[in-house]
Amino acid sequence: MSRMQLHRKIKALTGLSASEFIRSQRLKLAAQLLKKSDINISQVGYSVGFNDSSYFAKCFKQTYHCTPTEYAKKQA
Numbered sequence: 001m002s003r004m005q006l007h008r009k010i011k012a013l014t015g016l017s018a019s020e021f022i023r024s025q026r027l028k029l030a031a032q033l034l035k036k037s038d039i040n041i042s043q044v045g046y047s048v049g050f051n052d053s054s055y056f057a058k059c060f061k062q063t064y065h066c067t068p069t070e071y072a073k074k075q076a
Helices: 003-014 018-036 041-047 053-064 068-075
Strands: none
Touching: 003 018, 018 041, 018 053, 018 068, 041 053, 041 068, 053 068
16 A cells, blocks of 8 residues: 555545544543653653654644643543
């Protein structure tokens, strides 16, 4: 399967581009980590593949409508 075929298949199945799909999966994993562990917020972002903690926080807020810190406090 070529790269373009893979991108088209992901788009058809999820309605998201490949990068959007990957980002959504990373954010889901980050939310799980925030619920279950005491790892620092920046470390959670890095562990799920975000290289910039401010970008992680921005993406997280767009998806969950709160900052990672607020989310972690709600889950505690």
